Amino acid sequence: MKRGTTPTYNIVFDEGIGEQIADICLAFVQGDNELFLHMSEGDITLNGDTATVTLTQAQTLSFNAGLLKRQVKVKMEDGTVMSSLIEAEGVSDVLHEEEL
Numbered sequence: 112m113k114r115g116t117t118p119t120y121n122i123v124f125d126e127g128i129g130e131q132i133a134d135i136c137l138a139f140v141q142g143d144n145e146l147f148l149h150m151s152e153g154d155i156t157l158n159g160d161t162a163t164v165t166l167t168q169a170q171t172l173s174f175n176a177g178l179l180k181r182q183v184k185v186k187m188e189d190g191t192v193m194s195s196l197i198e199a200e201g202v203s204d205v206l207h208e209e210e211l
Contacts, residue, residue: 112179113203115172115210122162122183129160134186137164141179141202146170168210176204 112118120137135150135157148154148164155164179202184194 119165136184
């Protein structure tokens with residue numbers, strides 16, 4: 112991810128799982144800085160078996176250059192909850208931090 116940009120994340124689930132999803136949370140954590148995006152709050156859209164979220168410039172500017180942890184957590188209609196493994200993602204700096 113580059114700071115100050117608007118990256119889009121696509122989360123692809125196994126075929127047919129999308130119909131059973133009640134909520135999705137995509138978590139980004141870097142030190143004390145935490146960003147939690149939820150389908151139930153309109154941050155994430157679900158189309159079939161693919162969830163999509165686009166971060167804003169302000170959201171990516173809130174992170175520092177370095178490593179960022181990311182994890183997906185899903186609540187199913189039957190109340191069960193699953194999560195992905197935690198992934199590390201590099202954050203690159205930019206010279207121009209002003210939002211466009």
